[in-house]
Amino acid sequence: MFNKQTHFLASTIVLAGMTTHAMAEAKGFNPDISLILDGRYSSISNSSDYALPGFMLGGEAGRGEKGFSLGHNELILSGNIDDMFFSKLTAAITDHESETEVELEEAFIETLGLGGGTTIKAGRFFSDIGYLNSHHAHTWDFADAPLVYRALFGNQIKGDGVQVSWLAPTDLYLKVGAEVTRGSLYPAAGATKEGSGARSLYLKLGDDVGTSHSWQFGLSHWQAEVSGKEASTHEHAGATETPTFTGDSKVSGIDFVWKWAPNGNSREQNFKLQAEYFQREENGNLVLAGSSPLESTSYNGKHDGWYVQTVYQFMPRWRVGLRYDELNANNSGSDADVLEEAGLVSDHKPRRSTLMLDYARSEFSRIRLQFAKDDSYADSDNIITFQYVMSLGSHGAHKF
Amino acid sequence: MSMKKLNKIILSCTLILSSPTVLAELNVFTCEPEWKALLDELGKEQVKSFSATTAFQDPHHIEARPSLISKVRRADLVVCSGAELEAAWLPLLIRQAANGNVLPGKDGYFEASRFVERLEVNKHVDRSMGDVHGGGNPHVHLDPRRITKIAAALSQRLITLDPANATLYQRYHTDFEQRWLTAIDRWQQQALPLKGVAIVVHHKDWVYLFDWLGIKLAGALEPKPGLPTTVGHIVKLKNRLKTTPANMIVHTTYQNSRAADRLAQLTALPVVELPYTVGGDARVTNLFTLFDVTINKLLEANK
Secondary structure (H helix, E strand, O other): OHHHHHHHHHHHHHHHHHHHHHHHHHHOOOOEEEEEEEEEEEEOOOOOOOOOOOOOOOOOOOOOOOEEEEOOEEEEEEEEOOOOEEEEEEEEEEEEOOEEEEEEEEEEEEEOOOOOOEEEEEEEEEOOOOOOOOOOHHHOOOOOOOHHHHHHHOOOOEEEEEEEEEEOOOOOEEEEEEEEEOOOOOOOOOOHHHHOOEEEEEEEEEEEEOOOEEEEEEEEEEEEEEEEEEOOOEEEOOEEEEEEEEEEEEEEEEEEEEEEOHHHOOOOOEEEEEEEEEEEEEEEEEEEEOOOOOEEEEEEEEEEEEEEEEEEEEEOOEEEEEEEEEEEEEEEOOOHHHHHHOOOOOOOOOEEEEEEEEEEEEOOEEEEEEEEEEEOOOOOEEEEEEEEEEEEEOOOOOEO | OOHHHHHHHHHHHHHHHHHHHHHOOEEEEEOOHHHHHHHHHHHHHHEEEEEOOOOOOOOOOOOEOHHHHHHHHOOOEEEEOOOOOOOOOHHHHHHHHOOHHHOOOOOOEEEHHHHOOOOOOOOOOOHHHOOOOOOOOOOHHHOHHHHHHHHHHHHHHHHHHOHHHHHHHHHHHHHHHHHHHHHHHHHHHHOHHHOOOEEEEOOOOOHHHHHHHOOEEEEEOOOOOOOOOOHHHHHHHHHHHHHOOOOEEEEOOOOOOHHHHHHHHHHOOOEEEOOOOOOOOOOOOOHHHHHHHHHHHHHHHHO
């Protein structure tokens, strides 16, 4: 009798446990919705058109707007579809020439616990090459992308396709991944190879050193068969000419991040050192679309660039950061005049030093003041930017 | 190669291949040291446990570090407080680890707070209230009565995951529960003078301990949960303490004592650093010493 009773009691407890479990599951938002709000005011002295000497700018790259402007205002929906798939959609709402546009930043599905450390992602996603590329702009430590990201990636490489990654079953974090994407978005173009024009490979290693230090190191490669990559247009003798590249583009990079927090308690104080180096080689043809008669040249572009930045949270809420950027371009082709017209011949070495101070009222709001000594183009400039970045809603965790 | 040698090789190969079933060690990833300590009681040598955090780290704010992703990748079981305490890092670790066994809802995923009644459950949660959790206050381990319930559920989970060793887990659990219930009786006797004592806390980590011992919450140094202290708030707190006096101020090892010290200067109240979890004091090596030291420190400050 006693046994029966305890058995009944045990079953009731188990049942009660299950009910609270199910209730807690249902309570959360499904899907998670969050809103990122980003606005800024920039003081820029130069009024000349912005160009990076020796590079064809594209994608979202640019110096930024003078005065008040909006940054990345995004609506993010994410959640588990079922026990097998996770999904995420990021829509950036931007103003482009006084028209409001909705731009699809990310729209992907990803497997959950496929087993064996393998994850497959499909849809539109930021490439996992480099360190910063897969980080959302609102998590960046500065108001703008490093110059090497601006010059080579149009701020960030993304694509429509598939990514497969594998995490090794070791204590040392070791992840390898490969991506094949359509190759239609900058810095690729033309959706070559039957719509699979861009591919990449990456390797990441990481670990802790004691309880206060952790690091991550990465190697990556991206390449695309590019057809008709257009740079920002420029006026020439009354006609609008657009430098357009067709050929092979190959990027290789190395990245390193080291983070420190006393006893691993980043809440009070923390320090971050981050550095990346990329080099690119482009081989093919360049035409000035819109010129008459059509001007063209063979084109070999050798580019590289790096940045190093440190961010120090010296007390809760307050951080200070310093970044240095540098780029190199060495372009050649059969017709030097055409290269010159395309803005690909230059003695100027783009570089920039940036200092920032930011204040976070909570982990969801940040206000930033940034000063940049910008020598990225011939007209040296001092740029001061005030920025706010806030996130509302069930905001997900941030990557390392 | 001699026949003997060959036999030896075959034998060792067989041993290596069959070793997983012989050892049957469960790899457990815990978010906080209190759960690692509980697993060490309930699983002993059958369990290889790891804690993602130490007593010196704020479990709300942990980086989703590469090393932690690798640990989750190989875990058979993930044990965490839950109730959104780890919302800023655990979901990302699990998603990146690509380990199907430890997804929420699976047997390999155990949220301790789900097995007990939670306090401060808010129907409506707004971020202007600070870092509050809709599912209630997640710091459930500071009430030993709740640990009794969690231990029963966790032991059951070990049996589900490793049924071959069921009798062993049952024995460990019975042994733990006996010692634990005896200890609870002892702590309750010792802590009788603490009933009705009013305490100012840094963050509301202590509601379960206070609920258990009948301690009154006299205020918090954080103006809103999760927000750093301000000078204005401390002055306000000092004025409030004039009309409703408190006996002491407490904070954890991972919280900076500056704010507590400042209020102490203004009010002459004693400041007590409590271990909060296993490892938070040199003497706190397991769950038993956690409550021994906590109660002793409180009694000491209340003299």
